[in-house]
Amino acid sequence: MLTKSQVKYIQSLNQKKLRQENGAFVAEGPKILNELLATKNIEPLAIYGTAAWWRENDDLRNEIPFVAFHEISDAELERISFLSHPNQVLGVFKLPAVNLHDLENRVSVLIDDIQDPGNFGTIIRIADWFKVDHIIASPASADAFNPKVVQASMGSISRVNIAYEPLDAFLDRYKAVDIYAATLDGMPLQSFSKVTRGFLMIGNESKGISIEFAQRAKHRLTIPRYGAAESLNAAVATGIILSHLL
């Protein structure tokens, strides 16, 4: 049974402000739940599963004893789910502490105002695939713990550190790290060798990287275009560049 206040609380987690006030976010579906429950970085607070889901996952009750477990009906899941097709289970998790470390000696991704939750989530998944441990996003970027971003990240959000920082001040702190800016007027990607440290900066879906950051970048790189499309999707560009540079 779901109480009214539980429903209200979960629905409130669709808003960034209330996620931050409550220090919590939502993830849904068996696959993503299993990924999040398998990591130590993210702490579960409550799990709302249907009878079908609990039949498969009853062991959890012993494994993580401090979590609130709820068996709910399909209709109840429908009420709290953020998905257009609710999928067996919804979990509430504690927002993880941000833990940036050793940025001088690795490759990190910098996000300059990526707006689309699907793009952001896909970039987190790409970072996880290529073992990029840190994403630093401008404050105006989509929020990484928006349910749509969590969903698109397919569980990778548990393995990538994501910090929100005004990028100008952030770059001032890391002046020794080279910036690789993805732009439409840079050097061809193929002219760059592999790198082991640096900031790959990806810009907004329609405006690209702000001029001030493009000017600060030591390297501007461009994925050579052979056809006529005006641009590539921001997440696709991130994948292509990381695949080449790493």
Add this chain to the structure above:
Amino acid sequence: MLTKSQVKYIQSLNQKKLRQENGAFVAEGPKILNELLATKNIEPLAIYGTAAWWRENDDLRNEIPFVAFHEISDAELERISFLSHPNQVLGVFKLPAVNLHDLENRVSVLIDDIQDPGNFGTIIRIADWFKVDHIIASPASADAFNPKVVQASMGSISRVNIAYEPLDAFLDRYKAVDIYAATLDGMPLQSFSKVTRGFLMIGNESKGISIEFAQRAKHRLTIPRYGAAESLNAAVATGIILSHLL
């Protein structure tokens, strides 16, 4: 003024069956409309724009005289639009004839049951960027003229030929062309040199490529994974592989 039958007709174009019966599809927003109107491959049938849009595009009335032009209110656009945020203009276009040619001497993309309209549209945009002129999709794949696919393709749908074919029969007809199958158990992408001809096959978002096609493939290739994500998004994988092979 919109008539009831116009509204009903446009709404019907959300269904594949009715798009095919009517030989028409919908595209929206100034940017995509301008791209489609600029190509010769796609014929406009009717344009429904707000007063604001017509002020900017009044020349069109002379340029393409056989098209039906309609000035509509924002509320009317809201009624016919498939977007969550309607954007000034909606066009109805004739479904283009499929024109596959010279597949033996170029690189084409084969789609084995990509379901997500956003992924399919992004793949069309990637094909356009890399000048891959043909996409051959299995019949169970998302329909390329679904309004969501058209939107995600950002106008690239006007420059890429897209055919739906049962892939087994199609491959029987092109036995001389090498298949490069994107799988999770193939040779590292970096071990492949550039190619000028071949079929790059991309599989379903969750199931990947059907076993029968993976077995038929001369080459299986895999994007090396350094981290822990279970998979990459299908469109991202397409972009990374094309960027490497072309």
